[in-house]
Amino acid sequence: MSGRLSYRGVEVTLEGQQHIPSAVGPMARTLNSLKLVTKLAIEAEPWTMDPQLPPLPWRENLFQNFVTRRLVIGSMLDDGMIKVHPPVERVFRNLVAKLEAAGHEVIEWDSSLNSSIIDIMDGYYAADGGEDIRRAVAAGGEPFIPQIEAFVNRGKPISAFEYWQLNKRKVATQQAYHDMWDSKRSTSGRSVDVLLVPTMPHTAVPHGSCRWTGYTKIFNFLDYTALAFPAGNASKDGDDRYFWDHIPRNETDAWNQQLYDPVAMDGRCVGLQIIGRRFEEEKVLGAAQQIHTLL
Structure with missing residues (x-):
């Protein structure tokens, strides 16, 4: 969520800092439940009891529009710092192929x-x-x-x-990202609706061995809307030849590379995320509904 649900009365670390405020949002076992909880929470008009929230009601028309429209999706498989593991890349590329086959436009993201x-x-x-x-x-x-x-x-x-x-x-970097998003156009000349991004560079790893959360930190910084979802599973039989040819860009990238264990990770869930801009929960949930039908 991008600041539309209340944190009132909730314990939170680093309380008092306003530079990158944490956000509260629902978790659910199904996409329909996620949409329902979000919709009901916003329809309860939480801004009437929490002055930190914008008085922005639920926009059903916007949600329905994104359930049916042909989407333009920015694709960011690589954050430029840490390369994702082969199962993440395979699941990501398979979904992109399905999106394009369904008539959606997918463009490479900066x-x-x-x-x-x-x-x-x-x-x-x-x-x-x-x-x-x-x-x-x-x-x-x-x-x-x-x-x-x-x-x-x-x-x-x-x-x-x-x-x-x-x-x-x-503020300068947020503005630069905003301007970059505005400047992007698909081959048909349309602006980007949402982004598709990995949530992590790997599947589940042993406790204490995770060293990179950059794929989600970016959107915390921007205060964008994000919806994480299970998109597939790792397979020990996947093609990982090219992963070992990758020359690590930095110490963390090298650490992440050596974490990859195709046998141990076999069957583990691969998570991806759909990203919208600030206060675009309806867009993200609508786009998620279309993407979910392709999984």
Whole structure:
């Protein structure tokens, strides 16, 4: 969700920061349930009890339009930093082929702004020197997860002025992404409706071994609407020859490459996500309904 459901009364880490606010949204076992819960939650007019929310009612006409229209979809299989595992690529490409066969237009999406987004996000995460998370862990009385401990101890708090500079970079990058989206056109001259993106570069991995969430962080930063869904399953019999020819771009990419185990991952779910712009829940849910019929 992109800020249309209330966080009032809900415990949240890093409460008080406004640079990349967390978002609350439903989880469901079926797409119909997901749509129903979202629709009912918005129709309850949560902005009447939470001044942080926009007074934006549910737009059924917009939802119905995206259930039936021929879509223009931006395809971003690679975020430019971490290459996805072969099962993710196979499931992604198979879905793109089905979308094109069904008459939808799919265009390659530009990933050039992604590294700047991740850099700004990482600056925000370290802005308080890890103090908020450190206090939350202490209050809970449980030991740190090693990866989290390393994360919160990696830097010192920044000054108010340095924080303002991060905010300026954030706004400029959000504007650049907005302008990029506006400038994209399909071969028929139509603008892009939604994006199709992996949720992670891999399927489920052993506890403590996940090191990259960049495929979702990008859209947290942009405050865009995202719907994650199961799109297929890994298979140990898939073609992974070219994956091992990939030369890692960085240390995390190398780590991700060595995580790939076709036998251990056999049958595990591959997740993809549909991305819309801010406050476009109806569009994303409508597009998801069309995409779901092709799976």
